[in-house]
Amino acid sequence: MSDSSAPDLNEVVKAHKVLVICGTGGVGKTTVSASIALGAALAGQRVLVMTIDPAKRLADSLGVVGKLNEATPIDLRAALGDDVELSEGGSLHAMMLDAKGTWDDTVRRFAKSQDTQDRIFNNNYYQRASESLSGSQEYMAMERLLEMHATEAYDLVVLDTPPTRNALDFLEAPDRLMAVLEEGILGWLIPKKRGRFSPVAAGARLFGRGREAMFNVLERFMGADVIRGLADFISAMSELLDGMRSRAGEVMELLRSEDCAFLMVAAPNRIALSEGLYFHDRLAEAGIPFRGFVINRVRPAFGEGKTPATPWESNWTRSGEATYDAAVEQVWDEHRRRTRWAHVDRHHINALKAHCGPTLPYVEIPELEGEIHDLDALRLLLAYLE
Amino acid sequence: MLFVLGKGGVGKSVVSASLGLLAAERGRRAIITEAAGAETMAALFDREPVGYTPGRLATNLQALSIQPGAAVEEYLVRTLKFRLVYEMVFRNRFVEPFMSAVMGLSDLITVGKVMDLEWERVDGSFGPDAEGPNKYDLIIVDSPATGHGLSLLRSPQAMMDVTRVGPLFNNARLIRDLLADEQKTGVVLVTLAEDMPVSETIQAATELRERGNVHISGIVVNGVVPPVFDDPATAECWDRVRRQGLELGGAAAESVRDAERSLRDRNRAEEHIARLRETLGLPLIELPLLSKRDLDAKALAELGTVLGAWS
Ligand SMILES: Nc1ncnc2c1ncn2[C@@H]1O[C@H](COP(=O)(O)OP(=O)(O)OP(=O)(O)O)[C@@H](O)[C@H]1O
Ligand SMILES: Nc1ncnc2c1ncn2[C@@H]1O[C@H](COP(=O)(O)OP(=O)(O)OP(=O)(O)O)[C@@H](O)[C@H]1O
Numbered sequence: 001m002s003d004s005s006a007p008d009l010n011e012v013v014k015a016h017k018v019l020v021i022c023g024t025g026g027v028g029k030t031t032v033s034a035s036i037a038l039g040a041a042l043a044g045q046r047v048l049v050m051t052i053d054p055a056k057r058l059a060d061s062l063g064v065v066g067k068l069n070e071a072t073p074i075d076l077r078a079a080l081g082d083d084v085e086l087s088e089g090g091s092l093h094a095m096m097l098d099a100k101g102t103w104d105d106t107v108r109r110f111a112k113s114q115d116t117q118d119r120i121f122n123n124n125y126y127q128r129a130s131e132s133l134s135g136s137q138e139y140m141a142m143e144r145l146l147e148m149h150a151t152e153a154y155d156l157v158v159l160d161t162p163p164t165r166n167a168l169d170f171l172e173a174p175d176r177l178m179a180v181l182e183e184g185i186l187g188w189l190i191p192k193k194r195g196r197f198s199p200v201a202a203g204a205r206l207f208g209r210g211r212e213a214m215f216n217v218l219e220r221f222m223g224a225d226v227i228r229g230l231a232d233f234i235s236a237m238s239e240l241l242d243g244m245r246s247r248a249g250e251v252m253e254l255l256r257s258e259d260c261a262f263l264m265v266a267a268p269n270r271i272a273l274s275e276g277l278y279f280h281d282r283l284a285e286a287g288i289p290f291r292g293f294v295i296n297r298v299r300p301a302f303g304e305g306k307t308p309a310t311p312w313e314s315n316w317t318r319s320g321e322a323t324y325d326a327a328v329e330q331v332w333d334e335h336r337r338r339t340r341w342a343h344v345d346r347h348h349i350n351a352l353k354a355h356c357g358p359t360l361p362y363v364e365i366p367e368l369e370g371e372i373h374d375l376d377a378l379r380l381l382l383a384y385l386e
Numbered sequence: 387m388l389f390v391l392g393k394g395g396v397g398k399s400v401v402s403a404s405l406g407l408l409a410a411e412r413g414r415r416a417i418i419t420e421a422a423g424a425e426t427m428a429a430l431f432d433r434e435p436v437g438y439t440p441g442r443l444a445t446n447l448q449a450l451s452i453q454p455g456a457a458v459e460e461y462l463v464r465t466l467k468f469r470l471v472y473e474m475v476f477r478n479r480f481v482e483p484f485m486s487a488v489m490g491l492s493d494l495i496t497v498g499k500v501m502d503l504e505w506e507r508v509d510g511s512f513g514p515d516a517e518g519p520n521k522y523d524l525i526i527v528d529s530p531a532t533g534h535g536l537s538l539l540r541s542p543q544a545m546m547d548v549t550r551v552g553p554l555f556n557n558a559r560l561i562r563d564l565l566a567d568e569q570k571t572g573v574v575l576v577t578l579a580e581d582m583p584v585s586e587t588i589q590a591a592t593e594l595r596e597r598g599n600v601h602i603s604g605i606v607v608n609g610v611v612p613p614v615f616d617d618p619a620t621a622e623c624w625d626r627v628r629r630q631g632l633e634l635g636g637a638a639a640e641s642v643r644d645a646e647r648s649l650r651d652r653n654r655a656e657e658h659i660a661r662l663r664e665t666l667g668l669p670l671i672e673l674p675l676l677s678k679r680d681l682d683a684k685a686l687a688e689l690g691t692v693l694g695a696w697s
């Protein structure tokens with residue numbers, strides 16, 4: 001399926017310890033992540049797949065329902081039956097990522113005192129910030145990845161990513177989150193002067209005059225309780241920043257390392273593929289190891305080449321019975337439509353290959369029928385991933 | 387006001403545009419608003435980005451892209467007269483997202499802007515008590531994909547829960563009451579005829595109903611594979627056509643296989659639609675999957691006509 005000069009996807013999977021599966025919303029990231037992980041486990045590796053919001057039934061068959069942030073072993077023999085060949089030593093764990101839980105762990109890890117921890121956990125704004133700060137979910141996925149990678153319990157960790165409008169959002173998330181946190185926490189207290197913010201100055205400011213004037217205004221605006229809660233949240237959070245910043249640095253280091261490979265899942269349409277191109281180029285620029293495309297939901301057609309406008313120009317012949325011939329024509333229209341789809345998809349895929357060159361693996365998964373929500377179905381997908 | 391909600395990529399923008407065209411066609415003045423600075427409408431109608439002031443898409447149809455920064459400024463400075471807060475807290479491009487997230491402000495401000503449009507009158511007067519005909523007969527909100535856009539509808543209550551007093555609280559209450567007014571506000575849920583989107587739609591509708599503070603106008607099932615045969619008589623020939631095609635082999639057999647796949651796709655879609663109908667019992671309309679890759683104004687008008695059967 002891949003070009004002969006390119007490595008195949010299996011080699012990419014074998015050669016890395018971390019696979020990050022990117023792509024825009026709904027293209028099949030979770031499905032492809034689980035399938036790649038299953039394949040590697042069947043081939044004898046110890047594998048962990050970290051998924052985000054799997055469809056309910058997929059979560060059921062991975063056994064992760066109700067178990068957030070917990071690596072859960074999957075009994076492959078029981079799930080797949082006796083006929084399936086399992087290589088020695090292979091195992092599969094699945095984990096359902098939960099951003100809120102990872103935030104909690106981050107707070108526990110970096111809070112300098114029990115008091116700070118309690119102040120954060122008991123603060124109304126904490127919940128909100130941990131759910132809706134942009135980049136939060138992505139950053140927390142990476143955080144968990146770093147932790148699981150460090151355990152060395154797995155030969156391969158496959159990381160599914162949250163739906164983003166743009167695949168690059170995922171990579172930029174830690175920086176964006178840190179910028180928003182740092183400047184959000186420190187910046188609103190002190191108008192930016194020349195140079196960097198200093199936490200010490202900010203702390204001083206927190207108890208100084210600048211604060212009072214502003215709090216008076218804010219208080220009229222929202223009420224005193226809100227301001228007290230907010231000020232407390234901000235001062236407690238500022239304690240975590242140093243720790244989080246250095247952690248974010250480690251994450252980026254792992255993502256740039258030899259151990260890690262990025263794969264992009266894309267749908268074969270113009271928008272998705274042009275975004276794929278863009279992603280490919282930006283990663284290359286940033287020194288991030290981009291290692292291949294999984295083009296998912298390629299629409300299959302049974303015909304090849306051009307289809308004539310009417311069935312009567314093919315090997316169909318008119319029966320003379322009007323309704324019957326109309327039925328043949330409608331069947332033919334369906335054929336034309338599907339052939340056209342397949343052509344369009346092929347056209348876009350060729351454009352992608354022409355741009356990114358022959359050294360990458362490009363695997364194609366057809367649009368399958370029905371949902372892919374159990375291990376048997378994931379195994380069927382494997383046939384296309386080689 | 388119509389809020390068009392749904393999971394990412396199901397066709398919220400396409401449905402918003404089609405609804406807008408339909409209303410405009412019927413002589414109503416309509417405007418489509420997008421959140422988070424998105425400019426999908428400009429792209430769909432092949433126009434320059436409209437930005438934060440209403441721009442024209444077609445006769446009787448305008449669009450507006452709600453940009454967070456501009457909306458925060460307008461809201462705090464013009465609506466609430468709190469220039470100082472804005473100057474001190476929200477001017478910075480990093481501080482604004484932080485505060486918006488912590489306070490849940492950005493969703494509230496998006497809905498607040500929509501309410502402003504509802505308050506605008508033809509004669510230029512403005513506000514909850516302004517009289518005279520509305521500037522817009524229909525305001526369509528093309529919601530962001532996140533969390534089904536449900537957070538938009540929750541935002542006034544959420545803000546009231548944290549503030550309890552003050553101008554922000556009062557403003558949130560006005561918005562909440564407007565959302566709860568069945569005469570003025572409705573939700574359209576957009577989905578695909580697939581397992582996950584249907585399940586999520588059922589979940590979203592259930593949640594909206596339980597909270598009971600906004601009316602669900604109906605469900606649009608988008609991108610439905612049309613039936614292969616256009617009437618029962620041709621459909622009855624299918625068995626014979628199928629047998630003959632397979633016997634003939636070659637292109638005839640290929641066409642039969644493609645049609646078989648389409649029939650199976652159609653059946654699956656119908657099952658999902660039946661599940662939606664049975665579970666929710668809401669008005670529901672199907673939009674066909676068009677073969678065009680990139681929808682243009684003509685295609686949108688075509689979909690608008692289908693939606694016309696509804697209202
Ligand atoms: N090749 C395929 N053929 C048919 N259906 C598919 C295929 N790949 C994925 N699907 C289906 O598409 C739906 C979305 O897939 P999935 O959840 O993997 O996407 P995702 O990229 O993880 O989405 P999100 O961005 O929302 O997390 C699922 O119902 C899945 O079963
Ligand atoms: N009925 C249809 N027939 C054919 N193509 C369609 C149809 N509806 C939507 N599309 C296509 O599907 C894609 C997604 O549609 P759209 O942008 O409206 O989704 P959305 O829900 O607004 O996405 P987002 O969550 O990213 O805002 C577009 O490329 C659009 O052209």
Ligand SMILES: [Mg+2]
Nearest residue numbers: 029030052053
């Ligand atoms: Mg997913």
Ligand SMILES: [Mg+2]
Nearest residue numbers: 398399426528
């Ligand atoms: Mg949209």
